Amino acid sequence: MTKRPIDIVKERLNTVPVNVEAILRALDVEVRKDAILGEDISGEIRRNGERYVISTSGDEHAFRQRFTLAHELGHFVLHKSLIGTGLDDSKMYRSTEAGDFYNTEIKLAHERQANSFAAKVLMPKHLLKKKIDELSQSESKPDVSELCNLFQVSYSAMKWRLVNLGWAQQVEGIN
Numbered sequence: 408m409t410k411r412p413i414d415i416v417k418e419r420l421n422t423v424p425v426n427v428e429a430i431l432r433a434l435d436v437e438v439r440k441d442a443i444l445g446e447d448i449s450g451e452i453r454r455n456g457e458r459y460v461i462s463t464s465g466d467e468h469a470f471r472q473r474f475t476l477a478h479e480l481g482h483f484v485l486h487k488s489l490i491g492t493g494l495d496d497s498k499m500y501r502s503t504e505a506g507d508f509y510n511t512e513i514k515l516a517h518e519r520q521a522n523s524f525a526a527k528v529l530m531p532k533h534l535l536k537k538k539i540d541e542l543s544q545s546e547s548k549p550d551v552s553e554l555c556n557l558f559q560v561s562y563s564a565m566k567w568r569l570v571n572l573g574w575a576q577q578v579e580g581i582n
């Protein structure tokens with residue numbers, strides 16, 4: 408029995424930082440980081456024959472490109488039937504007229520699902536809890552910047568993950 412893509416993702420959520428590129432390789436998705444995309448475009452996923460290719464903008468910080476990879480992974484896992492020939496995401500993670508595609512099948516609700524998926528992939532609840540617990544043993548409260556560096560995500564991504572989990576009070580530096 409072939410594994411479902413979501414199970415291939417879940418079984419690889421076991422390292423800090425999570426290796427998103429290894430997950431994409433396991434799903435036979437090609438990754439092109441530091442790509443030259445349209446001015447307002449953070450990332451895209453396009454179909455290339457039987458395979459899919461995800462590109463992220465070289466104009467953006469490595470942590471931001473990681474989030475974009477995970478966001479596009481979310482579209483691949485959750486919305487594959489809506490991708491068609493491709494879709495691109497603006498800096499706000501919306502499908503717009505900017506870029507090579509204007510995929511109107513992808514709605515705001517899908518973008519929110521992809522963002523939520525990306526946060527869960529990059530900051531798995533069990534790994535985040537483990538790191539907060541470990542850091543709390545040597546200091547009163549870990550600083551949010553330590554968690555950002557460990558998980559290789561931006562401050563805003565970590566902040567929203569902690570707020571959504573109800574854990575913002577367990578770390579210093581959330582405002």
Ligand SMILES: [Zn+2]
Pocket residue numbers: 478482495496500501502518521
């Ligand atoms: Zn998107």
